[in-house]
Amino acid sequence: MSASLLGGKSRALPLSHGAKDAFVRVRKRDLEKLTTEVMQLREFLPRVLNGDLIKMLHKAQAAQTMKEHLVQEQEQLQQQCLHLQARLDAVQTECQKEREEKLLLREQLWQSGTQLQQQADFCSGLGSATCSLLWSSSAREHTVSQWLADGKLQSFLSVAAQTLESFVRSLDEDVKTQTEDHTSQEHQFVLALAGTITNIAAVTCGRDFLSSSAHVLLDTLMKLLELMKPGVFPKLKVLMLMALYNVSISVKGLKYISENxxxxxxxxxxxxxxxxxxxxxxxxxxxxxxxxxxxxxxxxxxxxxxxxxxxxxxxxxxxxxxxxxxxxxxxxxxxxxxxxxxx
Structure with missing residues (x-):
């Protein structure tokens, strides 16, 4: 009598120890049922795994890809950051070096300015003293005659004209009108130059020389008188006017001045x-x-x-x-x- 008729369950036969493949005895009805269940699972499984879940899977995959990409970018950015940090350190070092150099140059510039001012003061003092001696000496006719004989008067007058012009053009009339210091070495230097020219023109031989060979000087004196505003350095104006007047005593000198x-x-x-x-x-x-x-x-x-x-x-x-x-x-x-x- 079979097991199905007896109401019992079928039993699988034991496997032989020497068999290469394992076999299981299953009832045909159970196999069909299992087959049906597998087919049903295949049919209904996509419905169970709905679209949202699939999208989530796709997003998870995309997120994983993005994460990998971001990791790569982060590594690149870290490399760039390290590179920029190195450049920044180099630039800061260079900046600090330049700042120190600028401070050194500023100190040197200040020292040079101080030295230059000292030299300028010395030159002004020397020029003032020298020209004061010239002014005093030029009051003697013999001295002017000797200067003419030595042939150095032309170069002196050229330098004097340039110096006077440079001084007058540097005047700040708005300030100088109120704060002129005629006792300063610079002012004394300029006054002595103008006074020497006036004394040269007061001597006949000097006047004749100015009338014939110092036209640039005469033009400069008139130009400077025109440039100087009213009330500015009247002592210098007086000396320049006296020089022009002395030259005008010569007919030749007067004619040249009048032609201006x-x-x-x-x-x-x-x-x-x-x-x-x-x-x-x-x-x-x-x-x-x-x-x-x-x-x-x-x-x-x-x-x-x-x-x-x-x-x-x-x-x-x-x-x-x-x-x-x-x-x-x-x-x-x-x-x-x-x-x-x-x-």
Whole structure:
């Protein structure tokens, strides 16, 4: 009687110890049931594993890929960071080196500036003392004659003209008007130069030399007088005007000065300078012009300008006796010339 009929379960036969393949005895109905269950699992498993789960799996895979990519990028960034840190350290070291060099250069510059100022002060003192001696010596006619004989006067006058121009152009009129220090070595140096030129022009041989061979100097003096504003360094203006007046004593010198188109405008400006000595020596230069007939013919109607007479006329009421007298004499000369010119 079989096991199924007896209601019992089938039993698997024991495996033989020597068999190469293992076999199991299963009832046909159980095998079919198992097959059906497997087919059902294959059919319904995708439905169980829904789309969200699949998406999550895909995202997990993408996240893993991204993680690997980020790890690589992080490693690259770390390498770049190390490289940049090395460069930063090098640049900071270089910066510190440059900062130290700049501090050293600044210290050297300060020392050089101090030394330069000391040298400038020394040169100003030496120039002031030397030119003061020249100024004093030039008061002697024999000295000027000797300078001319030595042939060194031309180079001295050239240097003097350049020095005067450099000084005048460096003036800050707005400040100097209030704070001039005529006792400073620089001012004394410049005054001594101008005074020496004035003394040279006061000597006949020196005046003739200036009239014929120092036209650049004469042009420079007139240009500087034009550049200097009213009230600025009147002592220097007076010396330059005296030099021009001394040159004008020579007919040749007066003719050259008068040919300068800026002469009369300069005279008009200086008559309103405000310093009485500047006005006085300006009038004397104008008087020298009015005394020479050839110059009067050259200037002609320019001397008849009512503004010129008005400026001279205002000075006739000044409280300074010498200035008032010079203004009266000049006004008479202008009126006399006007009458002659009209006739």
């Amino acid at each position: 188109p800026g002469l009369l405008p300069l005279i008009w400006t200086l008559l309103d300078d405000g310093d009485w000595e500047v006005c006085l020596h300006t009038l004397r230069l104008l008087q020298s012009v009015l005394l020479e007939e050839d110059v009067l013919l050259l200037l002609g109607s320019s001397l008849l300008d009512p503004d010129l007479q008005a400026r001279v006329s205002r000075l006739t009421t000044t409280v300074q006796p010498s200035l008032r007298l010079a203004a009266q004499q000049t006004l008479e000369d202008l009126q006399s010339f006007q009458q002659q010119y009209i006739l």
